[in-house]
Amino acid sequence: MICDECGKNSATVHLTKIVNGQKNEVHLCEECAKKNKDFDFESPFSIHHFLSGLLDNVQDEPMKVNYNTIEKCENCDMSYSEFKQSGRFGCSECYKQFNNRLGPLFKQIHGHEKHTGKVPKRAGGEIRIKKEIENLKKKLDMAVKKEEFEKAAELRDKIKELESEVK
Amino acid sequence: MIKWLKGDATDKDVVISSRVRLARNLENIKFPSIMDSEQSMEVIKKVKEAVYDNDMGDFSFYSLKDLNEIDKKVLVEEHLISLSLLETPDKSAFLLRNDYKSTIMINEEDHIRMQVLLPGLDLEKGFDLCNKEDDMLENNLKFAFDEKLGYLTSCPTNVGTGLRASVMLHLPALVMTGQVNRVLQAVNQVGLTVRGLYGEGTDALGNLFQISNQTTLGKSEEEIIKKLKNIVLQIIAKERMSRKGLLNSKKLEIEDKVFRSLGVLKNARILTSKEAMKLLSNVRLGIAMDIINKLDINTINNLMINIQPSSIQKKLNKELTPKDRDIKRADIIREALIN
Numbered sequence: 001m002i003c004d005e006c007g008k009n010s011a012t013v014h015l016t017k018i019v020n021g022q023k024n025e026v027h028l029c030e031e032c033a034k035k036n037k038d039f040d041f042e043s044p045f046s047i048h049h050f051l052s053g054l055l056d057n058v059q060d061e062p063m064k065v066n067y068n069t070i071e072k073c074e075n076c077d078m079s080y081s082e083f084k085q086s087g088r089f090g091c092s093e094c095y096k097q098f099n100n101r102l103g104p105l106f107k108q109i110h111g112h113e114k115h116t117g118k119v120p121k122r123a124g125g126e127i128r129i130k131k132e133i134e135n136l137k138k139k140l141d142m143a144v145k146k147e148e149f150e151k152a153a154e155l156r157d158k159i160k161e162l163e164s165e166v167k
Numbered sequence: 168m169i170k171w172l173k174g175d176a177t178d179k180d181v182v183i184s185s186r187v188r189l190a191r192n193l194e195n196i197k198f199p200s201i202m203d204s205e206q207s208m209e210v211i212k213k214v215k216e217a218v219y220d221n222d223m224g225d226f227s228f229y230s231l232k233d234l235n236e237i238d239k240k241v242l243v244e245e246h247l248i249s250l251s252l253l254e255t256p257d258k259s260a261f262l263l264r265n266d267y268k269s270t271i272m273i274n275e276e277d278h279i280r281m282q283v284l285l286p287g288l289d290l291e292k293g294f295d296l297c298n299k300e301d302d303m304l305e306n307n308l309k310f311a312f313d314e315k316l317g318y319l320t321s322c323p324t325n326v327g328t329g330l331r332a333s334v335m336l337h338l339p340a341l342v343m344t345g346q347v348n349r350v351l352q353a354v355n356q357v358g359l360t361v362r363g364l365y366g367e368g369t370d371a372l373g374n375l376f377q378i379s380n381q382t383t384l385g386k387s388e389e390e391i392i393k394k395l396k397n398i399v400l401q402i403i404a405k406e407r408m409s410r411k412g413l414l415n416s417k418k419l420e421i422e423d424k425v426f427r428s429l430g431v432l433k434n435a436r437i438l439t440s441k442e443a444m445k446l447l448s449n450v451r452l453g454i455a456m457d458i459i460n461k462l463d464i465n466t467i468n469n470l471m472i473n474i475q476p477s478s479i480q481k482k483l484n485k486e487l488t489p490k491d492r493d494i495k496r497a498d499i500i501r502e503a504l505i506n
């Protein structure tokens with residue numbers, strides 16, 4: 001078999017790529033394979049390599065012309081396609097920059113798109129209190145289900161108290 | 168003696184250790200994979216100051232570039248720092264608390280990775296300690312946080328809580344009775360990750376398995392810890408049941424296996440890492456099942472780390488060929504088991 005890329009050397013590396021459910025086979029010689037960004041010689045099991053595979057599948061909207069290459073993080077200069085390739089963000093601002101394309105990715109990795117855990121104090125008292133209320137409401141539901149009425153009453157008081165702080 | 172293994176621990180018959188790790192990043196500063204050396208110094212300085220300003224306990228600071236190759240690898244073998252921290256020695260550093268139970272890694276995959284490592288099953292305490300450290304660091308540092316996505320991390324697999332909790336389990340009876348793969352598959356299906364500590368599946372060296380949460384977004388820290396603990400408790404129960412079953416049906420065979428292993432460990436002059444781990448696993452099982460009662464289970468936990476390649480070389484303070492290591496490994500084990 002001859003290399004798909006250079007058409008000269010015989011192909012020794014066979015790569016199966018799945019993009020949008022379409023199976024794609026590529027046969028390359030060693031040299032061309034090393035240049036191919038889809039093939040990571042150094043770390044074949046790298047989680048990031050695996051992630052970029054996921055990203056190929058979450059190409060949510062049809063490709064716009066050059067959209068990929070133009071979109072760049074203003075803070076760190078990383079482009080969306082660079083992120084796609086490495087599977088790592090460049091800085092915290094990248095999240096804002098690529099925000100509209102990331103939902104499906106998080107959904108695929110985590111099964112969720114929304115954080116419900118800890119909130120740093122600095123991120124503003126208000127968010128913190130709102131999250132705390134959400135949390136207490138969950139606990140309240142549990143307490144009611146388990147018929148722990150005393151605990152439920154306590155939780156209700158706490159929720160009221162916190163709600164008055166936000167308003 | 169490995170320092171962090173010391174102290175009280177629960178469920179020691181099956182659990183070696185519990186680890187809780189939080190990933191944090193500073194707002195607007197490039198993540199370690201693309202930062203330059205000036206930025207890395209800036210992050211190191213900020214984190215170091217935050218730790219010392221807040222009186223977070225007795226932490227010593229180490230710069231990766233100041234440590235020699237063997238010392239660095241010993242720290243990895245002792246689970247005090249991660250292998251990935253070694254990848255960029257010119258940019259990375261860490262702070263180690265003097266009881267060795269807490270490490271704050273700087274410029275690993277994220278700007279900050281703090282971990283608490285405790286013997287036995289103790290996830291709540293691990294999280295509690297880690298969480299308090301996080302609160303204190305927050306007094307000085309502005310962490311990258313998004314209202315919807317939570318803590319922002321270099322890799323999208325850590326976003327949200329940035330929490331990775333894991334438990335290291337010794338599951339010899341489940342391996343012996345051929346149940347381990349079924350149990351581990353079930354664990355995978357409920358969204359946890361399992362890997363052999365050294366090696367995969369039934370080939371896991373020393374029958375050691377690490378179970379951790381796979382996802383970090385959409386569940387609170389408490390929920391993540393609770394779920395992991397719940398599953399771990401079920402695995403512990405299964406392992407104990409298998410041990411009981413073995414005692415009932417194959418008492419003599421198990422005793423034979425345990426004492427033969429102890430005999431080899433006490434007498435061998437050359438031991439590969441693979442053979443040693445296998446035999447230590449049998450002896451550990453024997454101690455847990457009260458077949459052997461003159462040895463402490465902690466002695467075995469320690470040996471499982473001390474016989475790793477770099478730890479052996481550290482003890483002799485020089486580089487050794489694999490063959491010499493096998494000889495030295497047998498010496499170390501004999502010495503520990505005979506005294």
Ligand SMILES: [Zn+2]
Nearest residue numbers: 003006029032
């Ligand atoms: Zn070619």
Ligand SMILES: [Zn+2]
Nearest residue numbers: 073076091094
């Ligand atoms: Zn960026």
